[in-house]
Amino acid sequence: MTTTATAPAPSASGVYDAFDPNCPTRQLLDELSDKWVCLVLVALAAGPLRHGELRRRIRGVSQKMLTQTLRALERDGIVERTITPSVPVRVDYELTPLGQSLTSVVDAVKVWAEAHMDQVDAAREDYDTRA
Amino acid sequence: MTTTATAPAPSASGVYDAFDPNCPTRQLLDELSDKWVCLVLVALAAGPLRHGELRRRIRGVSQKMLTQTLRALERDGIVERTITPSVPVRVDYELTPLGQSLTSVVDAVKVWAEAHMDQVDAAREDYDTRA
DNA sequence: CAGAATCCAGGTGGATACTG
DNA sequence: CAGTATCCACCTGGATTCTG
Numbered sequence: 001m002t003t004t005a006t007a008p009a010p011s012a013s014g015v016y017d018a019f020d021p022n023c024p025t026r027q028l029l030d031e032l033s034d035k036w037v038c039l040v041l042v043a044l045a046a047g048p049l050r051h052g053e054l055r056r057r058i059r060g061v062s063q064k065m066l067t068q069t070l071r072a073l074e075r076d077g078i079v080e081r082t083i084t085p086s087v088p089v090r091v092d093y094e095l096t097p098l099g100q101s102l103t104s105v106v107d108a109v110k111v112w113a114e115a116h117m118d119q120v121d122a123a124r125e126d127y128d129t130r131a
Numbered sequence: 132m133t134t135t136a137t138a139p140a141p142s143a144s145g146v147y148d149a150f151d152p153n154c155p156t157r158q159l160l161d162e163l164s165d166k167w168v169c170l171v172l173v174a175l176a177a178g179p180l181r182h183g184e185l186r187r188r189i190r191g192v193s194q195k196m197l198t199q200t201l202r203a204l205e206r207d208g209i210v211e212r213t214i215t216p217s218v219p220v221r222v223d224y225e226l227t228p229l230g231q232s233l234t235s236v237v238d239a240v241k242v243w244a245e246a247h248m249d250q251v252d253a254a255r256e257d258y259d260t261r262a
Numbered sequence: 263c264a265g266a267a268t269c270c271a272g273g274t275g276g277a278t279a280c281t282g
Numbered sequence: 283c284a285g286t287a288t289c290c291a292c293c294t295g296g297a298t299t300c301t302g
Binding site: 193194195196199220 | 275276
Binding site for chain 2: 016017018019020021024025026028029030032033034035038039043058059060074075076077078098101102105106108110112113114115116117119120121122123124126128
């Protein structure tokens with residue numbers, strides 16, 4: 001054996017399956033299935049942004065959640081953090097190539113939500129009135 | 132005015148924007164950005180499944196979360212629930228056309244996670260050792 | 263401006279037991 | 283089998299305060 005000391009390998013081979021609760025992809029899927037992750041990535045799709053710019057773009061995120069989300073994404077190699085040691089420190093975040101591939105995927109979820117909101121609303125109304 | 136009694140319209144027009152914390156799509160995005168939603172939809176992509184079959188497929192879901200997830204999806208018009216009043220009641224769940232369009236989208240997230248797990252792992256190791 | 267640290271209310275979700 | 287109802291431990295995440 002070379003790697004995996006604690007993490008139980010997908011299935012001894014190289015096959016990952018998120019349906020398996022012990023597969024590491026299950027945890028990754030959970031991490032990516034997040035409102036903030038989606039919004040952060042989509043916001044960065046247009047280009048690098050500073051911490052404050054992101055907060056202004058994604059209205060409603062607390063500073064804590066934004067930092068937390070960015071840290072996790074940075075650790076996963078999805079986002080890159082660049083520090084410019086100027087007087088007030090300047091920190092920029094931008095998508096890595098890996099991050100760009102993920103962004104196009106999660107962006108679709110956001111787009112879907114915005115595109116089908118009306119249908120969903122109609123369905124809810126129908127469901128609720130039907131009791 | 133015709134509809135929207137309580138919900139604040141997107142922006143008086145028909146433009147939805149999940150970046151707006153008051154836009155209903157923000158809440159919808161949050162609802163869809165869920166591990167279980169993703170797994171349930173992908174599981175149903177292959178065809179209708181019963182409650183128990185879903186539980187067996189998505190190992191690790193508690194019965195409570197599965198029911199809760201299915202109810203929300205049903206209300207949103209994404210999943211359809213069919214009851215067959217046999218002796219032990221039979222309940223089948225299947226994707227609606229709306230649900231099918233969403234499934235192809237969230238499936239991509241699951242696929243991405245499974246396809247890039249190695250890269251993410253490598254990035255994490257690098258990040259952690261670099262301290 | 264970026265972010266680390268604390269405090270803590272409230273939501274999340276698992277386990278368990280019970281109904282039809 | 284499908285589903286509801288409770289109980290409750292744990293975690294999430296917002297607000298606040300403080301540092302470089």
